[in-house]
Amino acid sequence: MNRLAEIIRRDLRLALRQGSDSVMVVTFFVLTVVLFPFGLGPEANLLERTSAGVLWVTALLASMLSLDRLFLADYEDGSLELLALTPTALELLVIGKVAAHWLTTGLPLIVAAPVLAVLLHMNADGFATLLFTMLLGTPTLSLIGAMGAALVLGARRGGVLLSLLVLPLYVPVLIFGVGAIDAAVQGLPAKAQLLLLGGMLVAALPLAPWAAAAALRQALE
């Protein structure tokens, strides 16, 4: 537990000092969402109906944006090898890095989402569900993404490849995230979709770090 906190603290400190990463992700999120009213037209009905989908797809892309930096910086300067040599299990290292990644990118997205939801005229009934789905969904995205980021370490054109690997696996989160918000907006219970989102998080929490650690191990071989 101590070691986990140590890894998270290290990554957070690095993110804070190098700055810009979480600011960039949120800026991308806001700018891309703002593009939609220009593309679709300012009609309130249309924006309201598409708001859940637009917010989720954009949040998904934004959280993917910073993924390739997750292990790459440490891999390139050699500190990943040093971290792997410490007695800390590699799986724990991955969990720590994912937690730091989520705190620096997922959390800002969750903070920004309701503001953007207002801009897109989302029905006020959907706000709480939007926050809930993001809270359950973005950690899953970071976990799956960490697996992809570990797999493409050292690959040619890693960034493009990463999106090809990770986006298909993101689809279930997107479907149930949007489904829950749509249900809530229509006044239907969203419990089933939220439970499924939670289930995906619970399944990804042990499995994704395991796979990511396996991928890291042979990247360091």
Place this chain on the structure above:
Amino acid sequence: MHRFANPMRFVRLAAAIQPWTAGVTLILLALGLYFGLFDSPADYQQGESVRIMYVHVPSAWLAMAAYSTMAFASGVGLVWKHPLADLIAKAASPIGAAFTFVCLVTGSLWGKPMWGTWWAWDARLTSMLILFFLYLGHMALLNAFDDPTRGTKAAGILALAGFVNIPIIKFSVDWWNTLHQPASVSKVGMPTIDPSMLLPLMLMGVAFTTFFVTVLLIRVRSEILAAKVRAIRLNQIHSAPGAISGELVGESPR
């Protein structure tokens, strides 16, 4: 299993099996196409376009079977470092991608007259499309590294992670209320499909399977032979007088 870790033994065995699977494929494909296209009734609702099913359904089966083969081989390759398993996983993914593509295209051709649309965003279709992307990702990851063994291992982990999609495809028609019709062949009890249609479907299913095995064997064999050719070339470069390395550093050749 480790008996077959010797590539040349596998090549000999594959060369012995291959004519048989190829022959069975040809015969069953001919029979299946004859029964499917000429000697089976048109559906009372779908008319003649029901015959697309005899290609569509087997390719869907094989798309999933190829992925399962790939995932299983990847697992064996990762756990036991079995060299042939890695080659099988590598050889299976383009074939599986082709089956998935055929399945999507034939389904789309069938969907236009039947559902009135080329494509519907329902669970079965979407999960099949995701399977296609998983295949593409697997192939891209395999070739993304300068060191091929690294690509093999990374792609193996991806294949195992993507395996979650297979049960989703299989049960999507039961879990969600989809436009795609529910399972009618693998039902508990009697299949809800007429024997006159089941016969060509089964023939085509077996023919597609033996076709898959045949192509898989060809691809694995050619991978092994390509590796051998590469080893021989490297050997020649090494032992040739005035080898490249020798000239570069200005040493006399060994």
